[in-house]
Amino acid sequence: MQIDSNYLLPDIEQHFRVSAGPGAGKTHWLVQHIKNVLHNSKRLGKTRKIACITYTNIAVETILERLGTTSEHVEVSTIHSFLYKHIVKPYANFITDNFGLNVEKMDGHDDTILSNYSFLRDWKIRTGQLRITEDNKVINAFQNLKWIFDTSNELVVKTDYPHRANGYAIKNTSYLEYKKMCWEKGIIHHDDVLFFSHEIIRRYPFTLNVLRAKFPYFFVDEFQDSNPIQVSILKEVGSEETIVGIIGDIAQSIYGFQGAQASQFTSFALPGIEDYQMLDNRRSTNRIIDVLNITRTDLVQNRHRNEEGNIPKIFVGDMLGAHVEACSHCQREVVYTLSRDNITSNAMKRSANGIILNNQLFNELYDSDSNSIRRKTISVCIKAIELAREKKFKDAIKELYKMYGGITDKEEKKKKAMNDLCLLLSNYNTYNSGTLYDFHSFLKTNINSSIANLAKGKAKTFYETHSYQQLAICVKIPEDMSFHKTIHKAKGDEFDNVLIVLKEESNLEFLLAPDLINNEEQRINYVAASRAREKLFISIPNLSDANRAALSNCFEIEEV
Numbered sequence: 177m178q179i180d181s182n183y184l185l186p187d188i189e190q191h192f193r194v195s196a197g198p199g200a201g202k203t204h205w206l207v208q209h210i211k212n213v214l215h216n217s218k219r220l221g222k223t224r225k226i227a228c229i230t231y232t233n234i235a236v237e238t239i240l241e242r243l244g245t246t247s248e249h250v251e252v253s254t255i256h257s258f259l260y261k262h263i264v265k266p267y268a269n270f271i272t273d274n275f276g277l278n279v280e281k282m283d284g285h286d287d288t289i290l291s292n293y294s295f296l297r298d299w300k301i302r303t304g305q306l307r308i309t310e311d312n313k314v315i316n317a318f319q320n321l322k323w324i325f326d327t328s329n330e331l332v333v334k335t336d337y338p339h340r341a342n343g344y345a346i347k348n349t350s351y352l353e354y355k356k357m358c359w360e361k362g363i364i365h366h367d368d369v370l371f372f373s374h375e376i377i378r379r380y381p382f383t384l385n386v387l388r389a390k391f392p393y394f395f396v397d398e399f400q401d402s403n404p405i406q407v408s409i410l411k412e413v414g415s416e417e418t419i420v421g422i423i424g425d426i427a428q429s430i431y432g433f434q435g436a437q438a439s440q441f442t443s444f445a446l447p448g449i450e451d452y453q454m455l456d457n458r459r460s461t462n463r464i465i466d467v468l469n470i471t472r473t474d475l476v477q478n479r480h481r482n483e484e485g486n487i488p489k490i491f492v493g494d495m496l497g498a499h500v501e502a503c504s505h506c507q508r509e510v511v512y513t514l515s516r517d518n519i520t521s522n523a524m525k526r527s528a529n530g531i532i533l534n535n536q537l538f539n540e541l542y543d544s545d546s547n548s549i550r551r552k553t554i555s556v557c558i559k560a561i562e563l564a565r566e567k568k569f570k571d572a573i574k575e576l577y578k579m580y581g582g583i584t585d586k587e588e589k590k591k592k593a594m595n596d597l598c599l600l601l602s603n604y605n606t607y608n609s610g611t612l613y614d615f616h617s618f619l620k621t622n623i624n625s626s627i628a629n630l631a632k633g634k635a636k637t638f639y640e641t642h643s644y645q646q647l648a649i650c651v652k653i654p655e656d657m658s659f660h661k662t663i664h665k666a667k668g669d670e671f672d673n674v675l676i677v678l679k680e681e682s683n684l685e686f687l688l689a690p691d692l693i694n695n696e697e698q699r700i701n702y703v704a705a706s707r708a709r710e711k712l713f714i715s716i717p718n719l720s721d722a723n724r725a726a727l728s729n730c731f732e733i734e735e736v
């Protein structure tokens with residue numbers, strides 16, 4: 177059934193799926209629906225709540241804000257926080273013997289990869305892989321670990337592709353050992369929250385009954401990016417008592433690399449599930465909707481605002497030039513740049529065009545410097561500083577904790593992290609334009625006098641030939657609040673003026689040979705284009721005559 181974003185469901189006691197393109201008003205509709213349920217439900221009472229799951233912390237804040245005062249009867253959360261709070265934390269002690277989880281030391285979940293020398297050596301001994309010396313390859317494999325259902329529906333920990341170190345394939349079985357070693361220390365990663373929830377529910381089904389009793393309604397926004405473990409838990413939740421509603425768009429599925437499958441949105445089934453579709457685009461001008469419609473073949477969006485707007489522009493040439501040009505077309509308004517990767521978005525952020533971009537620089541630092549305390553201090557401090565500069569203070573503090581292995585008292589650790597962070601930030605001008613060698617000297621004088629001096633050799637050369645800024649630019653910034661974002665972090669958001677920064681001409685495929693259903697890279701660029709309300713710009717280094725002609729229907733093309 178087709179609906180618009182003001183439609184109120186006549187029957188709130190039925191499972192539903194709402195699918196719609198970008199800017200249709202899915203999130204708007206969800207907020208209205210929650211209010212509708214709060215108003216009309218006879219099953220909520222004083223203590224029961226509506227669970228509203230969304231993808232990012234920013235989306236959580238947006239929904240809470242839009243719900244206003246009614247939000248105390250609604251628990252809005254990311255799936256990881258929700259399952260940690262309601263399943264893993266209360267019941268983790270049931271499964272300690274099965275998985276060797278140290279519940280006493282467990283303190284939340286994060287994506288810290290354990291990689292210090294003695295930990296890795298212990299792992300190599302336990303898994304019979306002492307011959308491995310290329311630790312960065314091992315760390316890279318650890319970063320890629322995921323829990324996946326195997327053919328007999330058991331969860332196994334895997335990487336997407338076989339990782340090799342010193343010419344040998346890293347043993348598949350050794351990844352579970354890595355997990356166990358983390359759990360022994362009480363460390364659990366985001367993905368483990370889903371794994372443990374699944375295992376707890378499977379072994380102790382009463383936990384699911386408790387969850388259903390607490391949450392008679394369970395709604396999931398951005399469902400197309402759900403992990404299969406989440407989908408399986410949700411099916412269980414909806415199999416009795418709890419009403420499940422899912423909202424999403426298959427063409428905006430952009431987290432395949434984390435195990436999400438776009439098809440699971442359309443194939444999700446529960447008894448009597450009702451399907452609704454919204455065809456309007458309430459966000460963008462007609463010219464922008466035209467671009468979105470040529471990209472997409474499964475639906476055509478209607479122009480709700482029906483304002484013509486400016487013709488979208490493609491700037492051919494340097495990305496910083498494109499940004500200057502886009503800004504000049506928007507007079508004093510902000511232009512948000514959306515990039516595929518952190519490196520490009522950070523480069524936009526700092527206008528650091530002259531700096532050689534290298535994603536691998538932190539790995540190279542680890543390879544060049546065999547002194548684990550020194551390299552860790554350097555890398556932790558750079559990451560903490562750059563996170564704090566983006567107002568990610570919690571993440572910055574957490575990063576600094578990695579340096580204080582010897583301090584067990586939580587308060588003492590927190591105090592030290594605050595002091596160190598203040599000192600690092602207040603002296604930013606002292607080291608930010610110098611070499612890594614200068615930064616090392618600064619840290620030795622001000623943060624940790626026991627870090628080793630740099631004598632002649634590979635490490636010293638690395639520190640002397642790389643700048644602080646080169647490393648700083650590679651820092652990954654979670655849930656970016658600035659004007660320069662990665663496309664993944666802009667998901668669900670909207671901006672008046674958007675400049676999409678594309679690295680090469682082939683990235684224009686989403687406009688020239690669209691195949692959103694089968695191609696995630698194209699979907700990522702589609703998501704980027706659909707964030708724009710008023711003006712859309714694309715930056716591309718080169719453009720062939722043939723492609724120029726093909727795009728001239730929907731775009732004005734300018735050299736920069």
Ligand SMILES: Nc1ncnc2c1ncn2[C@@H]1O[C@H](COP(=O)(O)OP(=O)(O)OP(=O)(O)O)[C@@H](O)[C@H]1O
Binds near residue numbers: 181200201667669
């Ligand atoms: N019924 C409505 N009345 C007024 N404004 C609306 C309505 N529905 C949606 N909007 C506005 O339209 C814009 C797009 O809505 P929303 O963000 O909910 O879309 P969406 O479908 O969730 O988008 P996307 O999937 O692209 O993230 C927002 O600015 C929202 O406030």
